[in-house]
Amino acid sequence: MTAPRLQSWTAIVEEVTRRIASGDWAPGALIPNEADLAAEFGCSRTTVNRALRDLADKGVLDRRRKAGTRVRDLPDSRARLDIPIVRKQVERRGAQHGYHLLHRDHSAPPPAIAAQLELEAGQKALHLTSLHTADGQPFVLEDRWISTLAVPDALQADFAACNANEWLVQNVPLSTGEIGLSAAPAGAEEAEVLGCAPGTALFRQDRLTRNAGMPVTAVTMLFAPGYRMRLDL
Amino acid sequence: MTAPRLQSWTAIVEEVTRRIASGDWAPGALIPNEADLAAEFGCSRTTVNRALRDLADKGVLDRRRKAGTRVRDLPDSRARLDIPIVRKQVERRGAQHGYHLLHRDHSAPPPAIAAQLELEAGQKALHLTSLHTADGQPFVLEDRWISTLAVPDALQADFAACNANEWLVQNVPLSTGEIGLSAAPAGAEEAEVLGCAPGTALFRQDRLTRNAGMPVTAVTMLFAPGYRMRLDL
DNA sequence: ATTCATATTATGTGCATACATAAATTCAAG
DNA sequence: CTTGAATTTATGTATGCACATAATATGAAT
Numbered sequence: 001m002t003a004p005r006l007q008s009w010t011a012i013v014e015e016v017t018r019r020i021a022s023g024d025w026a027p028g029a030l031i032p033n034e035a036d037l038a039a040e041f042g043c044s045r046t047t048v049n050r051a052l053r054d055l056a057d058k059g060v061l062d063r064r065r066k067a068g069t070r071v072r073d074l075p076d077s078r079a080r081l082d083i084p085i086v087r088k089q090v091e092r093r094g095a096q097h098g099y100h101l102l103h104r105d106h107s108a109p110p111p112a113i114a115a116q117l118e119l120e121a122g123q124k125a126l127h128l129t130s131l132h133t134a135d136g137q138p139f140v141l142e143d144r145w146i147s148t149l150a151v152p153d154a155l156q157a158d159f160a161a162c163n164a165n166e167w168l169v170q171n172v173p174l175s176t177g178e179i180g181l182s183a184a185p186a187g188a189e190e191a192e193v194l195g196c197a198p199g200t201a202l203f204r205q206d207r208l209t210r211n212a213g214m215p216v217t218a219v220t221m222l223f224a225p226g227y228r229m230r231l232d233l
Numbered sequence: 234m235t236a237p238r239l240q241s242w243t244a245i246v247e248e249v250t251r252r253i254a255s256g257d258w259a260p261g262a263l264i265p266n267e268a269d270l271a272a273e274f275g276c277s278r279t280t281v282n283r284a285l286r287d288l289a290d291k292g293v294l295d296r297r298r299k300a301g302t303r304v305r306d307l308p309d310s311r312a313r314l315d316i317p318i319v320r321k322q323v324e325r326r327g328a329q330h331g332y333h334l335l336h337r338d339h340s341a342p343p344p345a346i347a348a349q350l351e352l353e354a355g356q357k358a359l360h361l362t363s364l365h366t367a368d369g370q371p372f373v374l375e376d377r378w379i380s381t382l383a384v385p386d387a388l389q390a391d392f393a394a395c396n397a398n399e400w401l402v403q404n405v406p407l408s409t410g411e412i413g414l415s416a417a418p419a420g421a422e423e424a425e426v427l428g429c430a431p432g433t434a435l436f437r438q439d440r441l442t443r444n445a446g447m448p449v450t451a452v453t454m455l456f457a458p459g460y461r462m463r464l465d466l
Numbered sequence: 467a468t469t470c471a472t473a474t475t476a477t478g479t480g481c482a483t484a485c486a487t488a489a490a491t492t493c494a495a496g
Numbered sequence: 497c498t499t500g501a502a503t504t505t506a507t508g509t510a511t512g513c514a515c516a517t518a519a520t521a522t523g524a525a526t
Contacts, residue, residue: 017407060407078315081312082310084310177466178464179310183436183456
């Protein structure tokens with residue numbers, strides 16, 4: 001029996017995946033090197049390389065020069081999390097997105113925020129509080145501080161008309177940052193705005209965004225009760 | 234002035250990123266095609282392709298055959314979420330991991346779970362409730378149903394000694410699935426086990442795992458108060 | 467036995483080339 | 497004007513080759 005030729009990198013991904021799933025290649029085991037696999041599959045090493053690189057990206061394989069490629073032992077569950085702008089999230093649910101600026105000032109943020117934005121004591125930042133709605137119902141409450149050092153233009157922007165979420169994505173492209181996901185009880189004011197009882201368990205998302213290493217904005221988003229973030233493994 | 238030659242795909246990623254960040258290439262705009270960029274950078278199209286593919290993976294660019302490559306307009310924030318097994322999560326915090334099986338039975342799950350596991354009415358599944366601790370403190374409460382259709386071996390496994398989380402990762406390699414993240418109030422029993430007041434806002438993770446399309450296990454994990462899932466953009 | 471330089475090896479990357487494929491565009495037929 | 501077939505074009509992928517690089521393995525010198 002001659003093995004069927006596998007000459008597309010996706011076919012190789014599938015075959016390797018199959019061998020691992022079937023236990024043929026056990027967790028932790030070393031697999032043949034690229035040259036040997038290329039010979040076995042009847043394709044070039046480039047193609048094998050592409051496939052194995054893809055599986056390493058997915059966290060299925062561990063690769064090290066000279067040491068070779070092995071099946072990961074206790075692979076993490078790895079998922080890609082795409083967080084669209086709020087408007088898209090609402091529209092994806094088939095609802096009409098609404099936006100209301102609740103509060104705007106230019107003041108010194110609390111110490112924790114100042115530290116995140118790397119501001120000197122007493123230095124001011126732009127503070128925006130706003131509510132996004134889905135078909136008129138509260139969807140998420142956004143409490144945002146924007147560093148006017150990083151984005152001086154923000155002081156001129158009309159955030160009553162254009163929400164900060166989208167303004168920043170368009171005006172400060174390609175930012176990096178950190179996200180924290182947690183659960184928090186609704187405070188009195190938050191409960192009022194979101195239309196729930198104080199103390200209700202809310203899904204909370206904290207985000208610090210940087211552009212070229214410089215902190216741009218720190219946001220806390222409190223989602224209305226029932227919100228669920230869904231993702232595929 | 235001659236442009237410096239960029240002959241590594243990472244250098245090209247950086248240059249393209251710079252051009253977008255600087256506004257040189259605006260969101261939504263079409264960028265030059267691969268052949269032209271290759272000529273400009275003094276490298277082969279293969280190298281440009283590799284770089285642009287990488288940026289498309291990251292969600293920075295949109296590429297379509299014939300239509301060309303454009304800068305994404307309202308790019309989602311994209312993060313890679315790695316969820317290690319619970320033991321690793323605890324150990325990463327520098328704490329000692331503990332595991333206690335609280336409950337085990339083989340019974341018919343509630344309808345919602347039965348539907349997820351694609352079980353016929355009345356069909357039984359393995360039900361495990363367990364607590365993971367960090368330095369003796371409650372860390373996460375796990376409520377898990379395992380489909381014995383998909384994993385008959387699970388009935389023989391000793392889940393008092395080996396936690397189901399790791400047993401499954403090792404015995405059912407390469408599974409896919411869906412995760413839901415939400416906030417939930419602690420119920421009476423849950424509060425008792427986790428050592429918090431009933432109604433406390435808890436971070437909740439629901440997971441359905443499949444292997445080769447077949448539902449394997451459905452878990453709900455309730456994290457002790459203060460848990461925060463952190464991820465990088 | 468220990469240390470350090472050297473050889474070996476598997477992956478990482480780049481190039482030139484060729485052909486495949488999706489999709490926009492063009493253009494002819496009705 | 498509409499429909500649909502043919503053309504064009506930008507990306508997608510495969511190949512053979514070459515060299516770079518990291519890390520292990522080897523072996524000589526102390």
